[in-house]
Amino acid sequence: MKSWVIGNWKLNPTSLEQVQHLVTDLVEGVDAQTRSMDNCHLMLAPSFLHLSPVQQALNANSSTLKLAAQDVSALSAESGAYTGDVSAKQLKDMGVQWVIVGHSERRQYYKESNAVLLKKLLNSAEQGLGVILCIGESESDFEAGHTEQVLDEQLQVIADFLQQLKPEQAGYAEQNLIIAYEPVWAIGTGKVPSVEQVTQIHRFIRQQLHSFDNKLDTTPVIYGGSVKPENAADFAASDQINGVLVGGAALQADSFLAIAKCFNN
């Protein structure tokens, strides 16, 4: 399976100039390695505001880098009186191919529930956008041994989503879904679970997906949380880890590309 290395820029950088520097460095860096990056999809998730300049820079350079949004409206797949929202249709029209849904920061700060996330999944599917669904347990749940229980609850949104897909959307989920396992306590902290722990948890996620529909057996399951060039090769060595969702280390072209290189082997 081809790996996925996804850079989530979160609320960074703060100027258009910095965005343009970063995307230029990335495009040039990927170009320099292009012939050898066949085993890895690379994706960038800038803020809504910066999707357009990033898309323009990628297009101008015929880049193979893919573009994701960090969120999508739950309220409408298209348009309406929803101040501040951005719809799946608007994203699609801008050339965005994927959206991140259910990041722990949105679950924490915006209290996003499975009911809200289900609407985001359905709206994305309606417009043909791929979804990177983030799941992950808190530190207290990890320490109490409740990781599987938490992930099971979070994954129920996939079961509901599959049930609500329209007949003409058959086949959507197996092509357009990535699960990103991000233990909340590993995000931005420098603390990481062991590769063995992640491998075991990814096996559990796969079992759950299989129980929903065996067509999800090929769904990529990626890891996120303090991934750096120094630890990326360890994660890449596990056949259960199909890529990474990178925050802080995605803000420097060198470190993002060094991580990508580990997953290209």
Ligand SMILES: O=C[C@H](O)COP(=O)(O)O
């Ligand atoms: O979406 C990315 C994750 O939240 C990981 O962030 P981080 O690499 O800064 O820990």
